Amino acid sequence: MASIATLRDLLEALIESAREEGKLHKVLSDVENLFEVVNNYEEIREILGSPAYDVEKRKELVNEIARIFNFDSLTVNFVSLIIELGRFKAFLRSQEPTIRRLRRASGKIKAEIVVARSLSESELNTLKESIKKLTGSEVDVSVKVDPTILGGIIAKIEDRVFDSSIKTQLERTKVLLST
Secondary structure, three states: OOOHHHHHHHHHHHHHHHHHOOOHHHHHHHHHHHHHHHHHOHHHHHHHHOOOOOHHHHHHHHHHHHHHHOOOHHHHHHHHHHHHOOOHHHHHHOHHHHHHHHHHHHOEEEEEEEEOOOOOHHHHHHHHHHHHHHHOOEEEEEEEEOHHHOOOEEEEEOOEEEEOOHHHHHHHHHHHHHO
C-alpha cells in the first residue's frame, strides 16, 4: 500500500511534469476544482474514496468530472493513480498542503483579507502589490467585509495571520489595563 511519502512523491512528480509542460496554473486550478467538487458532493467523495466501488468505475467518475471541468490530462492521470493506489481519502486529508504546494510551485499564494468596509479597486490593487512585495509571489486575494473589526485589517497569507484590526488592538489594551 502507498505511504504518505508516496503522495508527496506523486505530487512532486505532478508539479515537475506540469512545470515542464507549462501547465502549473492549469493543474492548480484543476486540483482546486476537484477538491471543491468532492467537498460539496458527499456521494462523489464516498464513491472516489471507497474500495467498495470498482477502481475502473471510480476512474470513470474522475474522467466525467474532468470532462465537465476541462481538466488537463496530467491532473486526470494523477488522480487516477491515487485511486489505483487506494489513497484517495489520504489525498483528501492533505487538501491544504497540496493546494499550498501547488500554489507555491506556480508562484502564486492565497491571501484572505478581512476589512471593516469595502475596498475601492485602487485600495485593493495597492494591497495586492504590498503583499506581492512582502512575499515575492503573485497573490490571489479574497476580501471579506466585517464591520465588527472596526477598522484596520486582518490578513491571512498562506498559513500566517497578521491582525492589525482596531478590535484586536482594543482587546489587547483592555487586557493590559486589567493586569
